[in-house]
Amino acid sequence: MADTRLIQSRYRLLELIGRGGMGEVWRALDESLGRQVAVKCLKPMGPQHDQAFTRVLRERFRREARVAASLQHRGVTVVHDFGEYEGVLYLVMELLDGQNLSQLLEENQQHPLPVEHVVDIAEQVADALGYTHRQGIVHRDLKPANIMRLTDGTVKICDFGIARLGHDISMTSRLTTTGLAMGTPHYMSPEQISGKEVDHRSDLYSLGCVLYEIATGVPPFDQEDAWAVLVGHRDTPPEPLRTHRAELPGFFDRVVLDLLAKAPEQRPVDAGDLRRRIVLGRTGEQPALGPGPLAQPGPGLPPAPRERALPAWTRSMTAGHRATGATGPHAERPDPAAGLTGQWTTARATAPHTGSFVSVSAAPPAPDLLAGLEGRHSAGIDLGRLGRWEEAGEVHREVAAQRGRVLGPDHPDTLASHYEIGLTLSRTGRAEEALHEFARVAEGRERALGADHPQTLAARQATAHALGRLGRHAEAHQLYETVLAVRERVMGPDHPDTLRCRHNLAFTLCRLGRPEESWRLAREVADARARVLGPTHPDTLATRYEVAYTLGRLGRWAEALATYQDVARARADVLGADHPDTFAARYEAGISLGRLGRDTEALELYRSLVADRTRTAGAADPETLRARHGLGVNLGRLGRWEEALAEARDVCALRERALGPDHPDTVISRREVAAGLGWLGRWSEALVAYRQVAEARTRTLGPDHPQTLAARDDEAHCLERLAQA
Incomplete structure (x- = not known):
């Protein structure tokens, strides 16, 4: 392999940077993506090795390369690719500095x-x-x-x-x-x-x-x-x-x-x-040392440091x-x-805000109780990873209550449970309750750990995120800026947590109607993340996705499309073609194609996305229905209104069953049904649908909300067309 210095017509070996008993590590250039990587080559097995040994070794390599490639954590080396070339097994990883x-x-x-x-x-x-x-x-x-x-x-x-x-x-x-x-x-x-x-x-x-x-x-x-x-x-x-x-x-x-x-x-x-x-x-x-001589260290031990x-x-x-x-x-x-x-462990704790003591337990909690609570805490986290957020929330609430009793309300373990409760509430759409939980954790961590501690900052950042989910973007923006100032001072401008805070700030700026500032900041964060984490790290790609979104808000759809397509390709390489984040980038690329008038390409993209979403998540999954909605919209743009109407009705019915009649996605689908009926000249049926949209938005958003007023305008237009008929 060293003679050809090119693997799979893609990875060009440049410099040997390590050698061990089982193989070599090379600095290499990924010529497809133009990035430097590390390539680990497993030495080929000679005839002296038992064939069963070789077979098992190859099986293990392939299995564990897949496992390593699935790991996404800043403390684990990112694996980009693996395979076999001319009898040599190789692994492609991020090049670490x-x-x-x-x-x-x-x-x-x-x-x-x-x-x-x-x-x-x-x-x-x-x-x-x-x-x-x-x-x-x-x-x-x-x-x-x-x-x-x-x-x-x-x-x-x-x-x-x-x-x-x-x-x-x-x-x-x-x-x-x-x-x-x-x-x-x-x-x-x-x-x-x-x-x-x-x-x-x-x-x-x-x-x-x-x-x-x-x-x-x-x-x-x-x-x-x-x-x-x-x-x-x-x-x-x-x-x-x-x-x-x-x-x-x-x-x-x-x-x-x-x-x-x-x-x-x-x-x-x-x-x-x-x-x-x-x-x-x-x-x-x-702690301040009291009067009197210091205790002497045990025999054979040096004096303990202060x-x-x-x-x-x-x-x-x-x-x-x-x-x-x-x-x-x-x-x-x-x-x-x-x-x-x-x-x-604590026998009693100070009651918050009062300075008085509250009884926690008559004796220190047994080790098996603490270990059991830690195990249940981990089980709750695992339930969340499986998407079973309601069950995870129940587990965390029970653990938080028990930890509060035996450890105290401001103990880091108690606060960790409340933080997880906040995450489950956020994931189940209960943003107001999540906000209350995160604010409670932030206050407790500030008392226990200090205002500048990373865990305190994480809780404050989660509070800002919850504010954004509630549409309180100005408050979220102010809090993000406060947290960012501390992160930059304590951790430095290029720390991954600092960059995550800057990413969130860029997101919030866009929601405040400041897309130009958002675009500039997102572009800076994307460049910094590419430098610190690598150009295809999931966090880097998330910020590039935000760059594409801001470009769309600025009307720069051609640039937005190119960026979404780049992100989709990179996510397919790093996360897999069927990863939800890969699908999300493809969906937004379809939006951009539609905005550019390339409706036929958008239609084909959504057809393939619907098929992939259905295969991986099921026909009734909300994201499958979102892709079907995009498919219906582009059928309408191409003048295929009978097909568009049928698609919109199917999606609306499924959304109403799964999400409820007043859910924003259901209401959007109902409006698409009304639009299809109108284009087909069926104005009396369209009027019924438009009224349902207006009534749902009045209930959920209020009579003076811009979307409610737009729905009333649609209703009025429909009445005019009926009068002209």
Whole structure:
């Protein structure tokens, strides 16, 4: 392959940038899209390899390439394409600008990384692992070489080369019987070493090994002999990190030691729990020290560093039972920051706005209760991902109520549940209630975590989104601008969260009737996202979609069409041809074709879109009906009014059953029925339909709304035509 230097007449290999036991990684040019990518080539298997081994290896590569390509998270390397060329398997990924953690350590002459970098890396990797584990994927080979820190500070997990679907046990057993090495000794969990079934907690152990090394400069078990390393993982308790490096925060020492628990059930419940503990640890502040001598550290330990003060909600904490159930030399070593680790829980909390205490529980909640609530919280999130928003809302409401009782109303876990309630309300069209929920979370997080904390900003941004859903765009605009100013100051102008806020601001400007400003801002955000995330990252494509929308509002339909078509092609490559976002871009391209008078092309586009939507989502899905509505409109534009009327009537009836008679989509379809009747000269029937439209808009929008007044004008025009008949 290196001789031809061109794969599939598309990917031109430019420079070898990495080589391992199983293959090579090249910097390459995707000549179809004009972008630079990384291409990983799996070495061809020679005749010395068993054919069954080769067959299994290829099967695993194809399966897991599809899995990797489905992952969409800023903390996971984006996979663009994969395939086989001249007997060589290849994977096409985003080209990352940065260094892996192994390189950073080597560059630092094996000295540990700065503390703030270590903690930030831990939080970002925990967030990414939480996402992949919720998809049912276990990495199985986390190590410094597989974690990249980009030049902008973003951390990405790379190389899901031996990852597997969590439920795919049979595939794993077949692979391990071939003798294929699964994992790297310095970072393997005890259960992985013993050949037992592994789950997401094995990745948490490996992450603990990685964090130990970048925080101290050495792995937890640093023997030269591989067998001695494996025995260490299996049998030897690791030394506390602060025996190597005294300035490490106490909470971080405990978090990593908990990750390195020998038994999986003694580690954090999941990556979400891990991330929560890190976030709480990062936001703590040093409490004021009272009079009297300081407590002496335990034997053999250096003096503990001064901790920062705790957030307000931790002031009434009491030393309870360890949530992890850990025993031995590292169990129950309370210090002023214990509350930030998630190991201790509140016995009472301060009532908001009053300063008085309210009873939460007579004793600290049992660890299994907290773990059960965390599991139900995750289950609620999973229900939402399946589109079962009503059920998800019920789960989150129950968990929020119980967390409020046992942890307090301002505890981050309680607020996290209320945030999820807000999301479910927003998804089920209850924007007013969602607004109330998000505002409550924002206020609670500001008290607990501070005004500039990322979680506080996320809640305020969600509040602005809810305001926009209610049509209160001026208020949303003001709030977005406030949040953006903080994000730019705290995170920098190119941080993905800052760019997301700027994207939302551009969206709001357009809804305020300021399309020129919206277009300029959206174009800037699209360029920045392309630079930071890559030109085909879903977020970049979402902003380019907004650029196209603003171009349409400015009447620049040819440019809008070209942009929508580019976005549709890129989304088909990145997300798949049947992804809803790909369909959405195709739908808007049809709108643009119609605006340009290219009705025949628009009609054909909508025919294909209706077929694809019906195949993937069903005939009664709202988006299928939206595509059918577009089909009917273009039939009318071509003068095929009998067909247009039949289509409009079918869509109207389906929408009325699914959405109700006064839903805006139903009313639009009824107006299309009236228009078809009018064009066919059936004015008395058209009058009935136009009156139904006007009455529905009066009920839902009010008598003076512009759309209601337009419906009354249609009714008056119909009466005039009847008078002339």
